[in-house]
Every structure is written in C-alpha cells, then in structure tokens.
Amino acid sequence: MKPVYLDYAATTPVDARVVQKMLPYFCEQFGNPSSLYAAGRAARQSVSQARRQLAALLDAEPDELFFTSGGSESDNWVIRSLAEEALRHGGGHIITTKVEHHAVLHACEALPQGIEVTYLDVDAEGRVRPEQVKEALRPDTFLVTVMTANNEVGTIEPIAAIGALCRARGVFFHTDAVQAVGHIPVSVKDWQVDALSLSGHKLYGPKGVGALYLRRGHKLAPLIYGGAQERGLRAGTENTAGIVGLGFAAAIAEAELHEESGRLQALRDHLFALLQEISGVQLNGAQDNRLPGNLNVAIEGVDQETLLIRFDLMGFAVSAGSACSAGSLEPSHVLTAMGQTPEQAAQAIRVTLGRFTTEEEVEAFAKALGQAVHDIRRQAV
Numbered sequence: 001m002k003p004v005y006l007d008y009a010a011t012t013p014v015d016a017r018v019v020q021k022m023l024p025y026f027c028e029q030f031g032n033p034s035s036l037y038a039a040g041r042a043a044r045q046s047v048s049q050a051r052r053q054l055a056a057l058l059d060a061e062p063d064e065l066f067f068t069s070g071g072s073e074s075d076n077w078v079i080r081s082l083a084e085e086a087l088r089h090g091g092g093h094i095i096t097t098k099v100e101h102h103a104v105l106h107a108c109e110a111l112p113q114g115i116e117v118t119y120l121d122v123d124a125e126g127r128v129r130p131e132q133v134k135e136a137l138r139p140d141t142f143l144v145t146v147m148t149a150n151n152e153v154g155t156i157e158p159i160a161a162i163g164a165l166c167r168a169r170g171v172f173f174h175t176d177a178v179q180a181v182g183h184i185p186v187s188v189k190d191w192q193v194d195a196l197s198l199s200g201h202k203l204y205g206p207k208g209v210g211a212l213y214l215r216r217g218h219k220l221a222p223l224i225y226g227g228a229q230e231r232g233l234r235a236g237t238e239n240t241a242g243i244v245g246l247g248f249a250a251a252i253a254e255a256e257l258h259e260e261s262g263r264l265q266a267l268r269d270h271l272f273a274l275l276q277e278i279s280g281v282q283l284n285g286a287q288d289n290r291l292p293g294n295l296n297v298a299i300e301g302v303d304q305e306t307l308l309i310r311f312d313l314m315g316f317a318v319s320a321g322s323a324c325s326a327g328s329l330e331p332s333h334v335l336t337a338m339g340q341t342p343e344q345a346a347q348a349i350r351v352t353l354g355r356f357t358t359e360e361e362v363e364a365f366a367k368a369l370g371q372a373v374h375d376i377r378r379q380a381v
C-alpha cells in the first residue's frame with residue numbers, strides 16, 4: 001500500500017498549484033526585489049501581490065504584514081522585541097498559557113530577569129477562559145500571548161473574547177495562529193489582535209517562510225539589521241519564491257476554506273466513529289471548537305511508542321503529539337497541563353488529516369489501528 005500521511009499538523013505537502021507559481025522565481029524571474037531595473041520591479045510586485053493575498057486571508061491590511069522565516073521566528077520576534085522595550089522601562093509582566101508551542105514557551109523562559117511570566121492553566125479540554133486572563137492582568141502587563149489553536153489537541157481558544165479584553169485594557173495581544181491560518185476563518189479585526197504569527201508549511205505553502213501580522217500603529221524593534229527590506233524591520237534579500245508560494249497558498253486557502261473545512265470535519269468525525277469501535281479509546285481535547293482536521297485520542301493500555309513504530313513499518317505517518325516532542329520521552333506538556341498523568345499522556349496519538357486525505361486512507365488507518373491494538377493487548381496478557 002502507498003504510504004498514508006496523517007500528520008498534517010506537523011507539516012503539509014506543498015500544493016502542486018503553489019509549486020507551479022513558485023518555479024519561475026528560481027531561474028527566470030530571479031531578480032532582487034530591491035533592484036530598480038525591470039527584473040527587480042517584477043520581483044517587487046510579486047512580493048507585494050503575495051502580501052495582498054495573505055492580508056485578504058487574515059482580514060488585515062497588506063502593510064501590516066512582515067514576511068519572516070516561519071512561525072518560530074514570528075513568535076520570538078514579537079515576544080523578545082516587546083520584552084526588550086519593557087526592560088528599558090524597568091521590566092514588566094507577560095501572560096501566556098501552559099499549552100503554547102515551545103516557540104512561545106521557550107522564548108518566554110529565555111527572557112532576562114526583570115520580565116515575569118504567568119503561565120495560565122487550561123481546563124481538561126485544553127481551553128483557557130478569558131476571565132483567567134482578566135484576573136492575571138497587572139498594571140505592568142505589557143503582553144498577552146495565547147495561541148489560536150493547539151497543535152497537539154486542536155482545541156481552539158476564545159481569541160476574540162481575549163482580544164476584546166486586552167483592547168479594553170490597552171494591553172498588547174499576540175496570538176500564535178500557526179495551526180489556524182488557512183484552516184479556520186481568521187479575522188485580525190474581529191479578534192482585535194495586535195500581532196499574529198503564521199507559517200507557510202502548515203497551509204500547503206513552502207517551509208522556511210511565514211509572517212508576522214502587526215497592527216498599524218505598533219512598532220517593534222528590528223529583528224535583523226541591514227537593508228530596508230520589510231520596512232527596515234527584517235533586513236535581508238527577500239525569499240521571493242517562498243513568499244510567492246505563501247501568498248498563493250493563502251489565496252487557495254481563502255477560496256477553498258469553507259468547503260474544505262467541512263469535508264475534513266466530516267472525514268475526521270467518520271474516523272473517530274470508526275475508532276470508537278475499539279474499546280478504551282478516548283478523545284483528547286475539545287469535542288466542538290476544534291480544528292477540523294485534528295483527532296487526538298488516548299488508547300487505554302497501549303503505549304504510543306509501540307504503536308507509532310508499528311505504524312511507521314506499515315507506512316502510516318501519525319504522531320505522538322507535537323513533532324518536536326516526538327522522539328523524546330518527555331510526556332506532552334499540553335496533555336499534562338490538561339490534567340493528565342504522564343502515563344495517560346503516553347497513550348495519546350495525534351492523527352491530523354488534510355487536503356489530500358481520502359476516505360480510503362482514513363478507513364485503512366482505522367482498520368490498522370484496530371488490528372494493532374488487538375495484537376498489543378493480546379501480547380500484554
């Protein structure tokens with residue numbers, strides 16, 4: 001059987017339509033967007049078009065977008081730049097959650113003395129309540145950063161409510177929307193966010209390109225000093241092909257989001273119904289308010305590593321949690337924050353479906369899982 005890829009939350013393949021759009025930028029339209037002659041102007045226009053395409057997907061203005069190398073860079077930029085600014089005024093306080101991606105958590109942990117960070121708890125489904133943010137706010141809070149949707153369990157956080165709260169209190173609100181952009185409708189205006197991170201490789205664009213949305217009127221310290229690219233905030237010759245790819249991936253997502261998210265949700269629910277025929281299968285994360293392609297389940301008495309090795313041999317790519325924690329024996333920080341014991345967390349597998357997932361693949365996976373669980377349990381007795 002052909003390998004079955006069910007790990008779209010880790011990364012997505014580049015859509016063939018995106019590849020076609022990118023190809024001319026390597027050998028034909030390779031001009032430097034900063035050059036003044038025709039080839040440079042053409043490249044500059046392509047970068048501008050990509051910025052408009054991405055802005056349309058986010059309900060943002062093109063001049064509010066800065067291209068970066070991806071989600072981690074965008075997260076680090078906003079957190080470190082605001083912390084640097086706060087330190088110039090004696091320090092301050094950040095509010096985030098215990099279930100953020102490591103790009104946020106480790107960036108916060110690495111901040112120098114003078115910055116205090118509150119890591120909010122989440123409920124058993126991985127959700128934080130806006131009231132918790134409200135209660136944690138302090139006069140010196142200069143940043144609230146809460147992810148839009150969780151990469152392990154797919155839970156969607158109440159971003160609009162937190163945004164309204166922060167706007168009313170005049171506190172900068174950032175959301176890591178890496179898992180959400182292109183998969184659920186995103187409106188930076190409705191959500192009242194000040195900054196938002198996204199990544200190309202999670203929405204069928206290329207790896208190594210992403211963006212930071214920064215609301216008009218806000219200023220960040222430059223991430224990279226040098227030329228005038230990205231309005232002097234991130235110097236360096238633009239990754240034109242990557243940016244064009246991200247822009248076109250955003251345009252496809254915008255056109256197809258509604259239909260595709262419905263298809264994925266139905267496929268995901270079908271898969272969950274099939275998995276429920278296996279005894280001891282429990283959903284991790286929210287039933288509703290969940291990313292359409294995400295299914296994360298715990299299988300009682302079955303260790304995830306045994307299962308994943310078996311699946312790998314059979315040609316199924318699924319994950320134990322986030323790609324970064326896979327391979328390490330650390331229990332998932334997301335599942336433990338949701339109140340699970342390390343033993344429970346070690347029974348979780350994450351199956352994430354995407355644009356090229358078919359019903360046949362999902363059914364083949366459910367069958368293989370049923371068989372694997374049966375064999376593993378039989379060996380255990």
Ligand SMILES: Cc1ncc(COP(=O)(O)O)c(C=O)c1O
Pocket residue numbers: 009010069070071072073075101103147149150151176177178179198199200201210323
């Ligand atoms: C929620 C979240 N934030 C940030 C990242 C990092 O993005 P990138 O790989 O583009 O640096 C990821 C990637 O897994 C993610 O899922």
